[in-house]
Amino acid sequence: MDDLEFLKTHAPATRPPHDAATERARDALLSRIDAEQSPRAASAPAQDADRSATRSSGHHVWRWAGVAAACVAAAAIAGAFLIDGGPARPDTAAASALHQAAAVALKQPSPAPLASGEYAYTKSEGLQLTSTAAEGQAQMSTHTPFVRETWMGAQSRLRETYGKAEFVTAQDRANWIAAGKPDFFGDPGTSIDSLGKYVPLDLPTDSSALFAELKARAAGHGTGLYNEMFVLVGDDLRETATSPAQRAALYEVAARIPGVELVGNVSDSSGRPGMAVAMTDDTTHIRQVLIFDPNTSQLLAEEQRVVAGNEFGWPSGTLVGRQTYLVHAVVGSNSEVPPAQK
C-alpha cells in the first residue's frame, strides 16, 4: 500500500451534515439571495459581468430570461414621493381589469391539496435574450428558446431544455462574424435541478393585509417600492399553487399599485387570448407585462421588453424574455409528464 492509498483508506470518518445545519446554511444563503434580488443590486449584473470577464476566454456575457427578468425589472418608476403617497395613482383602466380578474378568480373552484407523492406539474416555453461582447468588439445578441418544466411537491424538480440560439438582428450576426465567430452562446441541451421541498405560499386572502405584507417585503429592496411589489405579485402568480382567494387578493393588490397600466386584449405566444397589464422600470428601462386569462384568472404568460434609453443599447422593443405557461396538472411523481405532453 503506497502512501497515497494509505491516506485515502485512512481518511477521517465523516457523517452527513445534520438536517438542521443544512437548513441553517440554506436559509443563510437564501437570505443573501433575497438581499441581492433587491433592484439596487439587481441592476448590477451587467456592470459586474463587464468588470469580471471570465478568466479563460476574456469575454463577458449577460443573459436575461423570462422569470429572471421579472426579478431584475424592479426599480423606481417613481421616486420617493410615490412611496410617500404622492400624486401618482393606479391607472383606472388597469385597476378595473384587475378588479375583474380578482372577481373571476373568486369564482374558480379550489384545487384539492396535493396528496402524498403527488406533484404540481407546470410546463412553459419561452425565449431569453443573451448579449455578449468580446473585448473591444461590438455587442452581439441572440434569442435562445427554452422549455421549462417544474414538479412542485416533496422533492421538487426542474427540467429546462434550451434550443439553438438565433441572432436577434442581422447586425448582431455581422458583429459576431467581425469578432471571429466566437463560440459564446452554448449548445442546446437539457439541465435538471432539484428544487427541494415545495412549501405552499402562506398569503393572506384579504387584499389589504396582502398589500401590507407585499409592501413590507418590498420595502428596502431596490430603488422602487411599487415596482418591487409588482414583481412580487408576478412571483406569487407563477408556478405556484395559489388558491383562487389568494389569486384574487394578488390581483386586487396589483390594482392598487401606482404605475401599473393596462395594455389590453392580447394573444400570448401560443395564440391564447388574454388581458395584459404592465409596469415599466425606469432604471433598467424594461417593461414587464403580465398576461392573464380573463375567464379563469390564471397567469398565461409574461414578457419583458426594453424601452428607449436602456444602458445596453438594445433597440426599443427588443424582447428581453418571455415565458408562456402552457400546462398545469397534478401528476404522481416528480418525473411523470401528463399524457398529452409526452
Add this chain to the structure above:
Amino acid sequence: MARDEDARAIADSLRRPSAFEAVFTRHFAAVHRYAQQRVGVDAADEIAAETFLQAFDHRRRFDTTQPSARPWLLGIATNLMRRRWRDEKRQLAAYARTLEAAVADGAAAETAAPPVDGVDRDLAAALASLTGDDRDALLLFVWADLSYLEIADALDIPVGTVRSRISRARRRLRERLAPESESPAPEREGTPRTASYIQTALAEEPYNG
C-alpha cells in the same frame, strides 16, 4: 448531472439569483464532508455555510468553462479553513487519538481501513508537520478526490505547483512515517505520543501567505 449544470446555474444566477440554490443543493454535502475531515464537524457546519455565501457573493469569478463547481467551492472552503488552524490542529489530534484507539483495539474503529501498527498512529502527526499549502494540495487530492488540474483551479495556482506541492508532501510524509514503521510496539499508556507531538511541534500558523 449534466456536464455544465453548475456553469448554467451560476450564469443564470447573475440575472436570477435564486438559481444559485441548485449549486448549494448539489454540493453542500461534499463541501461539508471535506471540511469535516479537515476541521471537525462543528467547524464544518460554519465553513460549509460560509463557503456558499462567499461563492454566491463572488460567483462572477467562477470560470464557466469548468464542468463542475466542486473544485471552486472546495478552494473557497480551503481558504476559509486557513483561518481555522486551531480547529484543524484539534481535528488532527482527535484523528490521531482515533488511530491510537484503533491500534490499541486492533480494530478499524471509525477509519475506513484496518490500522497498520506503528504507521497509522503517526499519520496525523505527519500530516500536521506539513506546511499548510502542501497539506491543502495533498488532501484535496486524496480526501476530496480532485485531479491535479482541479486542484490548480481550486487553489488558483499553476498545475506544476500542485505537482511539486504534492510531491514534496509525499516525500515529507514518507520521511516522517518510515522511522516509526520500523519502531517497536506503540506506546499504550499516558498521553498518546502522536497527539502531544501535534500540540508541541505545530504551534505556529503553517500557511505561507
